Structures are given as structure tokens and as C-alpha cells.
Amino acid sequence: FLPLIASGRAVGSCILGFDRPRGFSPEERTVLTALAGLIAQALKRAQRYDSESALARGLQNALLPHRLPEVDGVDTLGRYLSGTQGMDVGGDWYDVIETGHELALIIGDVQGHGVSAAATMGQLRSAVRAFALSSHDPQEVMSGTNRLLIDLDPGQFASCCYIALDPVTGVARAVRAGHPQPVLRRPDGRTEVLDLPGGIVLGIDEQASYPVTEMRLEPGAMLALFTDGLIERPGTDIDEGIERLRATVERIGAVPLAETADQVIGEARAATDRPDDIAILLAARWAETQKVRRLREDQAPGPDLWRTFRRPDPGRAAGAPDPAS
Incomplete structure (x- = not known):
């Protein structure tokens, strides 16, 4: 013994x-x-x-959103998968925030793995949420989060992509801090890697600037935000991984967001025997929303047009006058 x-x-x-x-x-x-x-x-x-x-x-699961807000006009879906084969959980995160009339789509990645990366991720997610809910524009959100990370001085840096989307008009304002470029699938199926100018990663330079790019998400379009674990392969350039993802999204086509996420993550897992953490956030805009219909109703020239959008009253007898006319 x-x-x-x-x-x-x-x-x-x-x-x-x-x-x-x-x-x-x-x-x-x-x-x-x-x-x-x-x-x-x-x-x-x-x-x-x-x-x-x-x-x-436990930190990662507690700090990631348990559900995403349901917003008229936009469907969103987020997934997180931790790395395998001895790699600790990382600092990848995603979030969706309602900020008044806009919807903030956020994805980020803290350098490193383990408890420290997960804790820093939680601090950054809380900071981005606080700045976004205080009605700051995307550039101020990114700059404020950058200064906060420098003040915290955890010895880590992070990448991030923040997009403020108006569900009614589809107008989006995007800002990027050293994060991979998003992928956009247009309503006709054409898919492209967006060219968003950006600043350096968060936590390096207190005076860093983060330019804002304005674009429009057309009805029927889908936007894919992701971390580098989805596209990186040992011995290959990261641009090849992004192009591979773009081609996969285009090949999949207009399917439900859950099916899109399953397929792109499955291909990423199958392509390497040592995957990193993966976070992905998908957002698809509807062709027409209730809010858009209400706007059209408010701008209608007369009661005849209004009645074309009204739900019929099941309690009104056939041929009886409509009291709302």
C-alpha cells in the first residue's frame, strides 16, 4: 500500500x-x-x-446568452462549440441586443483559453451590452470597450465585430476590431465576403479608431458572423478558410438557420482533427414584417387601402358594414 x-x-x-x-x-x-x-x-x-x-x-455557459430576443422582421441563431482534444474552453462569444429601434449583432473572440479567457469574455460582453443599451453608436461602443479592456489589463486582447441593424429598413452600421469579415448571402443566392474596414484588436491601443461602414441587408438576405475557429486550418491561409465558408453558405442556399449552422459547423469539424472553439451568429431578414405593414397602413391614402391589410372580424355577419371603415 x-x-x-x-x-x-x-x-x-x-x-x-x-x-x-x-x-x-x-x-x-x-x-x-x-x-x-x-x-x-x-x-x-x-x-x-x-x-x-x-x-x-461553467463560466462560458453562464456568460453566453441562454436565448436570443425575438424581433419582428429578423431571425437570429447563435451556436457555440468548445474545442476538443485537451484544449480548454475559450473566450468566444456572441450576443444579440435590442437597442431601441435597432438590433445589435455582436461576435467576439478573446485570446487564449481557460478560466482567464472565459472571465475576460464575460467582462467584454457586459461592457458591449452596457454601451449598446446606452444608445451609443457602433464606433463609440467599440472604442469604449477597447478602453475598458486596457484599463482592466488582463494581459489579453480580443477581436470583435458589431453590427447595428434596423429590422424595418434593413440599414446596418458595422464596425470591426481585428475580427474576420462577415459573410453575406443575398436574396438571389449570391454570397460574398464583406469588405468592412476596421481597427486593430481590442486591448492594444487606447487611441485606436474603428470606422463605421453602412450597408443594407435586403429582405431575404442572411448575414453570418463567426470566430476564427470556423475557418482556420493548420498549414493553410485564413483567407482560404473564409472563401471555403462563403462557398459552403452559397451551396447550402436558403434553408432554415439551424440547418445552415449545422452544415457549416459540421464541415469545419470534419476538416481538422484539432478544432478550436467555434462561435457563429446568423441573422436573416424577412421579406416583409408586421412593422413594415403597419407603416404602409399608416401611410394609406384612404379606408379602402386600410381594409386590405385588416384582419377580418370573425364576429361580423356576412354583408354587415365594417365599423372600422
Whole structure:
């Protein structure tokens, strides 16, 4: 029986069995005692790894949104998958925030893995949400988050992409901080990688500027935001990964967002035996929304046009006058 002692504390015991009684020489006792010390250290490291991994995953799950807001005119879907084969959970995150008449689409990636990356991710997500809900424009949101990360000084940097979308008009204002370019699938099926000018990653330069690009998400279009785990492959350029994703989204076509996410993530997982963390946020604009219909009704020239948009009253007898006319 060998007690397993690490840092002065018992972490277990090792029992060696033999097929017949035997004694142990001083040399054998020395070897077995040294072996017990090595086993104890290895067991303690494994326990610490399991504890830190569980803590990091718990932080990640607690800090990511459990559900996304339901907004008339836009469907959104977010997915997060942690890396495998010994890689700790990372700092990838996504979020969707209602900011008055706009919808903020956010995706980001904190450098590194483990508890520290997950904790920094939570701080950045809270900062972006606070700035967005304070009616700041996209450039101010990104600049304020950058200054906050520098003040926190966690020894890490992060990339981020922030898009403020008007669900009624489809007008979007996008800002990017060292993050991969989003992919846009147009209503006719054509898919392109957006060319959004951006600034450096967050947490490096307090005076960094982040230009805003205005574009329009047409009815029936879909926007894909993602982290580098979806496109990076060992030994290949990241631009090849983005082009591969663009071609996949174009090939999939106009299918439900859940099916799109399943296919692009499945292909990313199959392409490498050592995947990184993956976060993806999809947003699709409807062809026509209730709010757009209400705007048309408000601008109608007379009661005849209004009645074409009214839901018929099931309680009114056939041929009876409509009291709303």
C-alpha cells in the first residue's frame, strides 16, 4: 500500500498486488516510494485540470446568452462549440441586443483559453451590452470597450465585430476590431465576403479608431458572423478558410438557420482533427414584417387601402358594414 502525497496532502493510495507473499528490499522500497510520489503529482495535476476545465466551461455557459430576443422582421441563431482534444474552453462569444429601434449583432473572440479567457469574455460582453443599451453608436461602443479592456489589463486582447441593424429598413452600421469579415448571402443566392474596414484588436491601443461602414441587408438576405475557429486550418491561409465558408453558405442556399449552422459547423469539424472553439451568429431578414405593414397602413391614402391589410372580424355577419371603415 503506497500513500499518494502531493504538497503535504493525501490525494489517494496505490495498491500493488502479487500472486504470493514477498518482502521488499530497501532499494525496492526506495523505488516504490519515488513511484508513489510521481503518481501523486500526476494525479493532482489531472484533478486540477479537470477542476479548471469544469470551471471554465461553467463560466462560458453562464456568460453566453441562454436565448436570443425575438424581433419582428429578423431571425437570429447563435451556436457555440468548445474545442476538443485537451484544449480548454475559450473566450468566444456572441450576443444579440435590442437597442431601441435597432438590433445589435455582436461576435467576439478573446485570446487564449481557460478560466482567464472565459472571465475576460464575460467582462467584454457586459461592457458591449452596457454601451449598446446606452444608445451609443457602433464606433463609440467599440472604442469604449477597447478602453475598458486596457484599463482592466488582463494581459489579453480580443477581436470583435458589431453590427447595428434596423429590422424595418434593413440599414446596418458595422464596425470591426481585428475580427474576420462577415459573410453575406443575398436574396438571389449570391454570397460574398464583406469588405468592412476596421481597427486593430481590442486591448492594444487606447487611441485606436474603428470606422463605421453602412450597408443594407435586403429582405431575404442572411448575414453570418463567426470566430476564427470556423475557418482556420493548420498549414493553410485564413483567407482560404473564409472563401471555403462563403462557398459552403452559397451551396447550402436558403434553408432554415439551424440547418445552415449545422452544415457549416459540421464541415469545419470534419476538416481538422484539432478544432478550436467555434462561435457563429446568423441573422436573416424577412421579406416583409408586421412593422413594415403597419407603416404602409399608416401611410394609406384612404379606408379602402386600410381594409386590405385588416384582419377580418370573425364576429361580423356576412354583408354587415365594417365599423372600422
